[in-house]
Amino acid sequence: MALKLSQRKQFLAERKNEGRRVTIGFTGIADLRHFIGLEYIKGMMKAAADYDINFINMGGAVRYSLFDDINFLSHYKKNFKFMKAPLLDGIVTWAASLSEFMEQGAIKELFASLQPLPMVDIGHMDIPGATMLKIDASSSIRAIMNHLIEVHHYKKFAFVGTDISEPQNRRLLHFEHELKMHGIPLIEGAQVMFSKKMEAKYIDEAFNTLADRFDLKGKKDIEAIVTASDIIAAEGIEQLSRRGISVPDDVAVIGFNNWYESITSRSPLTTIDLVYFKRGYAAVELLIDMILQPEQKIETMYFPTDLIVRQSCGCLENSVSCSKLNAASFSNAAGHGIEAAPVTEARLQNPPPESEESEDELRTRLIASLRSVFPFENDESISKMLDSFFSDVYDSNEESRMVIWFQNVMQNVRKSREFDSDVFQNAVSSLRSLLLPALKTESPSVILAVENIFHQMRSLVSVFQKYEAIADRENPYRINNISGQAINFLSAQNMEQVFEVLRYQLGELDIPGAMVALSDTMSYSFPVPSLELIIPEPSEELKTFMHKPLGEPQLFPKELFDKNRRYSVMLEVLHHADQYFGYAFFEMKTPNLATYDVVRMLLSNAVYSIYKKEGKVKYSSYELEQTQIENIIKPEPSEKKESNVRQRLKVEKLTAYLTEHISEMTNIDKIAGHFMVSRSYLSKKCKELTGLSVQQLHEKLKVEQAKNMLKMENFELSEIARELGFKNQNYFSNVFKKNTGMSPKNWLKSNS
Numbered sequence: 001m002a003l004k005l006s007q008r009k010q011f012l013a014e015r016k017n018e019g020r021r022v023t024i025g026f027t028g029i030a031d032l033r034h035f036i037g038l039e040y041i042k043g044m045m046k047a048a049a050d051y052d053i054n055f056i057n058m059g060g061a062v063r064y065s066l067f068d069d070i071n072f073l074s075h076y077k078k079n080f081k082f083m084k085a086p087l088l089d090g091i092v093t094w095a096a097s098l099s100e101f102m103e104q105g106a107i108k109e110l111f112a113s114l115q116p117l118p119m120v121d122i123g124h125m126d127i128p129g130a131t132m133l134k135i136d137a138s139s140s141i142r143a144i145m146n147h148l149i150e151v152h153h154y155k156k157f158a159f160v161g162t163d164i165s166e167p168q169n170r171r172l173l174h175f176e177h178e179l180k181m182h183g184i185p186l187i188e189g190a191q192v193m194f195s196k197k198m199e200a201k202y203i204d205e206a207f208n209t210l211a212d213r214f215d216l217k218g219k220k221d222i223e224a225i226v227t228a229s230d231i232i233a234a235e236g237i238e239q240l241s242r243r244g245i246s247v248p249d250d251v252a253v254i255g256f257n258n259w260y261e262s263i264t265s266r267s268p269l270t271t272i273d274l275v276y277f278k279r280g281y282a283a284v285e286l287l288i289d290m291i292l293q294p295e296q297k298i299e300t301m302y303f304p305t306d307l308i309v310r311q312s313c314g315c316l317e318n319s320v321s322c323s324k325l326n327a328a329s330f331s332n333a334a335g336h337g338i339e340a341a342p343v344t345e346a347r348l349q350n351p352p353p354e355s356e357e358s359e360d361e362l363r364t365r366l367i368a369s370l371r372s373v374f375p376f377e378n379d380e381s382i383s384k385m386l387d388s389f390f391s392d393v394y395d396s397n398e399e400s401r402m403v404i405w406f407q408n409v410m411q412n413v414r415k416s417r418e419f420d421s422d423v424f425q426n427a428v429s430s431l432r433s434l435l436l437p438a439l440k441t442e443s444p445s446v447i448l449a450v451e452n453i454f455h456q457m458r459s460l461v462s463v464f465q466k467y468e469a470i471a472d473r474e475n476p477y478r479i480n481n482i483s484g485q486a487i488n489f490l491s492a493q494n495m496e497q498v499f500e501v502l503r504y505q506l507g508e509l510d511i512p513g514a515m516v517a518l519s520d521t522m523s524y525s526f527p528v529p530s531l532e533l534i535i536p537e538p539s540e541e542l543k544t545f546m547h548k549p550l551g552e553p554q555l556f557p558k559e560l561f562d563k564n565r566r567y568s569v570m571l572e573v574l575h576h577a578d579q580y581f582g583y584a585f586f587e588m589k590t591p592n593l594a595t596y597d598v599v600r601m602l603l604s605n606a607v608y609s610i611y612k613k614e615g616k617v618k619y620s621s622y623e624l625e626q627t628q629i630e631n632i633i634k635p636e637p638s639e640k641k642e643s644n645v646r647q648r649l650k651v652e653k654l655t656a657y658l659t660e661h662i663s664e665m666t667n668i669d670k671i672a673g674h675f676m677v678s679r680s681y682l683s684k685k686c687k688e689l690t691g692l693s694v695q696q697l698h699e700k701l702k703v704e705q706a707k708n709m710l711k712m713e714n715f716e717l718s719e720i721a722r723e724l725g726f727k728n729q730n731y732f733s734n735v736f737k738k739n740t741g742m743s744p745k746n747w748l749k750s751n752s
Contacts, residue, residue, distance in 0.1 A: 003288075003289045003292065003293070007292070008051065008285070008288050008289070008292065009051070011288075011292045012051055012052060012053060012288065016052065019563065021052075021053060021054055021563075021566065022051075022053040022054065022089050022090075022288070022291060023053065023054035023055075023056065023087065023088055023089050023558070024044075024048065024053060024054070024055060024056070024088065024089060024090050024091060024092065024284065024287055024288075024291075025055070025056045025057070025058050025082075025083060025087075025088045025090075025091040025092070026040075026041065026044055026055070026056075026057050026058060026059055026091065026092045026093075026094075027058045027059055027079060027080070027083060027091060027092075027093055027094070028040075028059045028060075028093060028094025028095070028097040028098075028122075028123075029059065029060045029061070029076065029094070029097040029098055029101070030059055030060070030061050030097070030593050035259070035260055036257075036259065036274075036276050037059065037061070037094075037097070037593065038591050038592060038593070039276035039277045039280065040094065040122065040276045040277075040279065040280040041057060041059070041280065041591040041593070042277050042280065042591045043276065043277040043278060043279065043280025043281040043282075043283075043284075044092060044280040044281065044283065044284050045568055045588065045591055046277075046280075046281055047280070047281040047282075047283075047284035047285060048284060048566070048568060049566070049568075051284070051285075051288060052566055053284075053288070053566060054561070054566050054567050054568070055566075055567075055568040055569075055588075056082075056087070056088065056568075056569055056570075056571060056585075057568070057569070057570045057571065057588060057593070058079040058082060058083060058091075058571045059079075059094075059593060060072070060075075060076035060079070060593075061593040061594055061597045072101075073098075073101045073102070073716065074578070074715065074716065074719075075573060075575055077110070078526055078573045078580070079571060079573060080110070080113070080114070081526060081552070081553040081554065082553040082554055082556070082571060083114055083117065083554070084114075084117060084554035085117065085554065086554065086555070086558070087553070087554045087555070087556055087558070088117060088554075089118070089291050090117060090118035090119065090120075090287045090288075090290060090291045091114060091117055091118070091119055091120075091287070092119075092120050092121075092122060092280070092283045092284065092287055093111055093114070093119055093120070093121045093122070093123075093127065093130060094121065094122050094123050095107050095108070095110075095111045095121055095123050095125045095127050096123025096124050096125045097123065098110075099125075100197075102716075103718075104125065106716075106718075107125065108125065108126075108127055108128065111127045111128075111130070112127060112128040112129060114129075115128070115129040116129070118287060118290040118291050118294060119131070119287075119290075120132075120133055120283045120284075120286045120287045120290065121133065122279055122280070122283050124166060124167050126300075129298065130298065131286055131287075131290060131298055131299055131300075131301070132299075132300040132301065133279060133282060133283050133286060133301050133303060134300060134301070134302055134303065135274050135279075135302070135303055135305055136302040136303060136304050136305060137167065137170050137171055137174055138174050138177075139304060139305065140171075140174075140256070140272045140274075140305045140307075141171055141174035141175050141177075141178055141226075142174070142178055143272065143305070143307040144226060144254055144256075144270075144272065144307065145175070145178040145179070145182065145226075147270075147307060147309065147313065148224050148226075148252070148254070148313060149182055149184070151315070152223075152224070152252070152313065152314055152315075154219075154223040154224045154252065155184055155223065156187060156219070156221065156222050156223045156224070157175075157179065157184070157187065157190065157222070157223070157224050157225075157226060158187065158190035158191065158192070158210055158214070158222045158224070158225045158226070159172055159175050159190065159191045159192070159193075159225070159226050159227070159228075160192045160193075160194075160203075160206050160207065160210070160225060160226075160227045160228070160232055160236060161192075161193050161194075161227065161228030161229070161232065162193060162194050162195070162196060162197070162198055162202075162228070162232075163193040163194070163195055164195055164196070164197070165228070167228075168193075168228035168229065169193075171228045171256065172191065172193065172228065175226055176191075187214075187221075187222070189213050189214075190210065190213070190214065190222060192206045192207075192209050192210055194206045198229060198231045198232060200235050203231070203232050203235040203236055203239070204235065204236075204239040206232075206236070207225075207235075207236040207239045207240060208239065208243075210222065210225065211240065211243055211245065216240065216245050216250055216251045217245060217250050218250055219250065219251055219252075222251055223251065223252060224251065224252040224253070224254060224313070225251060225252070225253045225254070226254045227253065227254060227255055227256060228256055229255065229256055229257055229259075230255035230256065230257045230258065230259040230260075230261040230262045230265070230269055230271055231257075231259065231261055232255075233253050233254065233255035233256075233261070233262075233265065233269050233271070233312070234255070234261035234262070234264070234265035234266075234269065235261075236253055237253050237265055237266050237267055237312065238266060238415075240253075241266060241412075246408060247266070247267045247312055248267060248311065248312055248313060248314040249404060249408065252270075252312060252313045252314050253267070253269070253312050253313075254269070254270050254271065254312065254313055255269035255270070255271035255272075255312070256271055256272045257271065257272065257274055258271045258272065258273035258274060258308055262308070262310070263310075263467040264467070265312065266411045266412070266414075266415050267310075267311050267312040267407075267411050268310040268311045268312065268317075268463075268464075268467060269308075269310055269312045270307075270308065270309050270310050270311070270312050270313035270315065271308050271310070272305050272306070272307060272308070273305060273306040273307075273308045274305055275303065275304075275305055275306055278303070279303050282303065286301070311407060311411075314399075316399075316403065316407070316456065316460065317459075317460075317463050362438060363386060366386060366434060366435070366438070367379065367382050367383065367386065369434050370382050370385070370386075370431070370434065373427050373430045373431060373434070374409065374427060376409075376413060377409060381405075381409070384405060385402065385405045385406075387401075388400075388401035388402040388404070388405045389402050389435055392449070392450065392453060393439065393442070393446060393449075393450060400453045400456065402453055402457075403453060403456050403457055403460065406428075406457050406460065407460060410424060410460065410461070410464050414464060414468070419464060419465070419468050421461050421462070421464070421465040421468075424461040424464075425458060425461050428454055428457045428458050428461065431454070431457075432454045435450070436450065436451075488501045488504065488505065489501050489505075489602045489603070489605065489606040490606070490609075492606050492609075492610070494610060495532075495607070495610050498603070498606045498607060498610060499516075499532075499533050501606070502514070502516070502533070502535070502599075502603060503535055505599065505602075506535060506586075506599070509595055509599065510589055510590070511586050511587060511588075511589060511595070511596070511599070512536075512587045512589060513534075513535050513536055513586075513587040514533070514534075514535045514584055514585065514586045514587065515531060515533065515534050515535075515560060515584065515585045516531075516532055516533040516574075516582065516584045516603075517529035517530060517531050517532065517550055517582045517583055517584070518530065518532045518574070518581055518582040518607065519580075519581050519582055520616065521581070521611070521616045521617070522576065522579040522580065522581045522608070522611055522616060522617050523579060523580060523581075526553075526580055527580055527581060527582060528549050528550065528551065529549070529550060529581070529582040529583070530546075530547050530548055530549055530550060531545050531546050531547070531548070531550060531560070532546070532547065532582075534546070534560070541559075542559075542560060545557060545559070545560055553583070567587065568587065568588040569585040569586060569587055569588055570585065570586045570587075570588050570593070570596040571583065571584075571585055572584050572585075572586065572596055572597065572599070572600035573600075574600065574603065574604045574607065575604060576604050576605065576607075576608035578712075579617070581604075581607060581608075581611065582607075584600065584603070586599065624659055624662075624701065624704055624705050624708070628704045629655050629659070629701070629704075632690070632692070632697070632700045632701065632704065633651060633655070633689070633690045633691065633692075634690065634691035634692075650689070651689040651690060653675070654675075654686060654689065654690075654697075655690075655697070655701065657671065657674060657675075658671075658694075658697060658698045658701055659701055659705075662698075662701060662702055662705055662724060662725070663723055663724060663725045664725045665725050666694060666695050666698040666699070668682060668683065668694050668695075671694060682694060699735060699739065700739060702724045702725070702726075702735070703735065703736055703739045703740065705724060706720050706724060706732070706736060706744065707747070707751075709723070710744055710747065710748045711748070711751070717729050717732065717733065717744055717745075720732065720744075721733075732744075
């Protein structure tokens with residue numbers, strides 16, 4: 001149960017006065033194609049600031065193709081060495097963010113290992129020992145369906161998702177429940193759950209399935225497609241467009257998550273905002289409560305979400321819908337506003353004729369003029385716009401058909417070229433100049449209605465401009481900046497110059513401070529470094545910590561952080577390829593993880609170059625050593641002399657072959673063929689030479705190499721199993737235990 005604000009404040013003030021300000025951490029993987037992680041972190045940083053506590057971001061960033069690393073997960077897991085007391089009092093976790101990289105059981109085991117540290121998890125997995133803060137999926141789907149049914153009066157629905165996602169399966173169940181509650185039958189074959197990841201080709205197949213089964217034109221068979229994710233919705237809209245199906249004109253498409261795709265989609269998505277900022281903030285509050293009362297019961301809490309209405313459902317954004325002139329202000333405009341229309345080049349070339357025109361003549365003249373206003377549209381589209389204009393004037397449409405046409409034009413343009421809001425604002429001005437004179441005989445109320453349509457069109461341009469600005473702002477990297485930073489780091493010739501460049505770059509990136517800990521040499525195991533740099537210049541007291549081994553990561557001296565003020569820092573482990581040489585804490589001002597990760601990458605490369613020049617790089621390997629092979633072999637005594645042909649099968653050659661093929665499953669026939677001996681002779685001779693069968697010898701060699709890989713602490717058990725040719729991780733663990741008497745993890749603990 002959440003504690004009162006006053007209780008939290010009192011507890012935190014007491015800790016602060018004791019010189020033990022509460023410090024919390026965050027761990028998870030932020031996929032930088034979306035801004036979920038950034039919003040979570042913004043919420044946590046805001047809560048930490050409001051409650052005056054310290055915050056250490058121990059999360060990782062992935063999925064920016066420029067810097068992806070095949071060993072990303074191994075590097076990220078090194079952060080777990082810091083996730084203990086006394087460095088942290090508690091931690092917010094996002095275990096589900098690892099779903100793409102690890103099996104669910106392994107994820108739960110990894111995060112459960114953080115106990116007894118107080119934990120609050122913000123994902124959909126149930127983590128042992130953690131208070132769970134989950135979204136209320138039921139009310140989320142209910143909000144979507146109520147909007148589609150009560151506002152748009154849709155009754156024919158489809159659903160698209162992936163059945164390999166537990167949350168998406170639950171969303172389908174809630175979707176079916178809501179249809180039942182509204183008395184709307186499920187349409188057979190209209191629920192498409194593909195059994196693959198959310199990749200474009202699989203999403204396209206799912207939408208092709210719907211388009212093949214049903215007529216999606218004009219909302220004939222299906223009126224709305226509810227999807228389980230914005231990624232699915234955005235790509236689905238693209239695929240429908242390729243098939244000549246327009247969203248929302250022909251069919252509505254709804255997203256879920258309010259991800260980056262929701263605003264960059266061809267038709268901006270109506271979706272569910274999972275209120276990441278608010279959940280990040282609430283997670284910190286719950287964590288404070290757990291730290292204050294560690295005996296309180298672990299529970300699961302459900303957080304309400306928000307429905308975000310955009311264009312893909314058939315609505316317009318509220319700022320567009322409400323963009324209207326009132327009658328009083330309109331009546332003050334001279335000539336009902338017609339004279340106020342800007343004089344454009346199109347109007348000068350095509351002045352309103354003095355004599356009456358026939359409808360066909362008027363149409364022909366307007367189409368000719370409108371070609372210059374919308375040069376990227378064909379005559380069919382221009383003609384459709386004119387039909388929409390006259391329909392709005394004479395049919396009293398509830399929703400402006402001309403606004404919908406304009407909306408579709410902008411959707412298509414922003415997907416094919418850079419969006420220029422000035423072009424479309426000028427187009428609205430030109431459109432108004434051309435069309436309003438055609439209404440000179442109409443009543444003021446009709447002209448007011450058309451003027452309101454133009455206001456909505458201008459507001460729609462502003463909405464798209466806003467989406468483009470958000471998309472640009474949320475783009476985590478600026479390539480030109482990165483290039484300049486890389487050049488500066490590459491120019492450093494020694495460690496002092498590297499540190500000077502770092503000082504300069506931190507200033508350029510608005511990172512207020514940093515602490516860098518480096519080891520004497522690089523190694524495959526996590527090092528015990530010394531503090532080599534503090535930015536800004538440290539006090540004399542802090543200088544006493546310099547150049548001394550720091551010990552275990554969780555024992556990093558808190559005295560190094562300014563005790564007179566709270567801090568927010570980003571942890572970055574420094575490595576090159578799969579060798580490590582330290583870590584850094586960067587003071588956080590922006591929640592954009594990419595900023596710090598770029599600095600980490602450039603600093604790591606620069607330090608590696610210096611270490612290589614100074615001979616500090618260890619080229620160690622996990623390959624088997626000769627002594628390990630010799631310890632395995634226990635030959636049986638034999639008095640027999642072999643022929644020269646038989647002598648080709650010597651222990652050195654046999655072990656060399658098996659070691660060379662250590663990543664393969666044992667194939668006795670293949671081995672016998674290699675040595676040109678029979679299968680039976682190979683088995684008999686191997687027993688004589690080593691005291692083991694071929695299978696046993698190969699197995700023991702694999703186990704010895706597995707020990708080397710375990711000691712490096714750089715490989716997952718699944719990676720070791722795959723590297724050594726075992727069917728799966730469980731089989732590898734069983735073989736390892738059979739040969740050593742211990743599981744791989746227990747063996748590592750006893751030998752580290």
